[in-house]
Amino acid sequence: MLIIRSLLPRHLIVATPLIVLQFTEPHQSGFFPGDESIAYPQRPNTVSMVLAAFFSLAAPCLAVGMSAVSFVAMLLIVQVGKETIGSLRPFFLEACVPVNITSNNYQPKIFCSADNARLIEEARMSFPSGHSACSVWGATITSIYLQLRFPKSSAIMLKAFWQTALFTIAFYICLTRIQDNWHRAADVITGSVLGVLASTMTVSLLIIMH
Numbered sequence: 001m002l003i004i005r006s007l008l009p010r011h012l013i014v015a016t017p018l019i020v021l022q023f024t025e026p027h028q029s030g031f032f033p034g035d036e037s038i039a040y041p042q043r044p045n046t047v048s049m050v051l052a053a054f055f056s057l058a059a060p061c062l063a064v065g066m067s068a069v070s071f072v073a074m075l076l077i078v079q080v081g082k083e084t085i086g087s088l089r090p091f092f093l094e095a096c097v098p099v100n101i102t103s104n105n106y107q108p109k110i111f112c113s114a115d116n117a118r119l120i121e122e123a124r125m126s127f128p129s130g131h132s133a134c135s136v137w138g139a140t141i142t143s144i145y146l147q148l149r150f151p152k153s154s155a156i157m158l159k160a161f162w163q164t165a166l167f168t169i170a171f172y173i174c175l176t177r178i179q180d181n182w183h184r185a186a187d188v189i190t191g192s193v194l195g196v197l198a199s200t201m202t203v204s205l206l207i208i209m210h
Contacts, residue, residue: 026124027086030108033101037184042091042119046176052131055138055169070202074137074194078130081190087127090181095123129183129191132174136195139170144203 031038089095096112112120143163150159174192177183183191 024083026083029086029088030106031088032106033104038088038090038092040090040181042094043180046180047173052134052173055135070198074133074198077194078128078133081128082125085127086124089123089126092123095119126183127187128194129177129187131177132188132191133195135170135173136192137199139166140196141199141202142166
């Protein structure tokens with residue numbers, strides 16, 4: 001309970017900007033009418049964000065309490081990237097159904113005829129991939145913890161098994177983001193890099209603090 005109380009202020013400090021960003025709109029990017037990269041059909045998520053977050057947080061939070069602060073901070077960075085860039089998802093045309101397109105030149109202003117405002121807003125936040133960042137963060141920080149927690153050679157096979165399993169699941173989640181037409185490879189790679197950086201920085205800070 002004491003640990004939870006000590007971490008709560010940190011969570012609030014990091015989470016407040018993230019909550020505020022939920023009430024802002026992403027950058028309104030334009031597009032080329034002939035851009036096939038945003039003409040894919042929308043598909044349901046193979047792995048939901050809730051499930052990805054659970055995979056990311058379950059083991060690390062049991063092992064290291066402060067890791068939750070790192071997780072929220074990483075989500076903040078991802079959300080800032082999404083709203084600042086305003087990158088269009090591969091299914092943007094289906095979600096938006098743009099009108100008043102008079103030429104094949106770049107269209108800086110997009111008028112959507114679809115009535116699902118929430119989906120249109122979501123279709124403007126492709127970069128970077130939050131699923132990828134979360135899953136890779138969870139796999140990396142847990143694998144590092146296992147490596148440090150069980151350094152003896154007697155546990156090498158068990159460690160290797162769990163580390164391989166964790167990264168296999170994380171890799172699968174990353175692949176589904178491309179398969180489901182929610183992201184491009186660049187979105188997934190960038191999200192994965194953010195996950196690795198955030199997790200390694202967290203472990204480094206914890207080692208210094210202890």
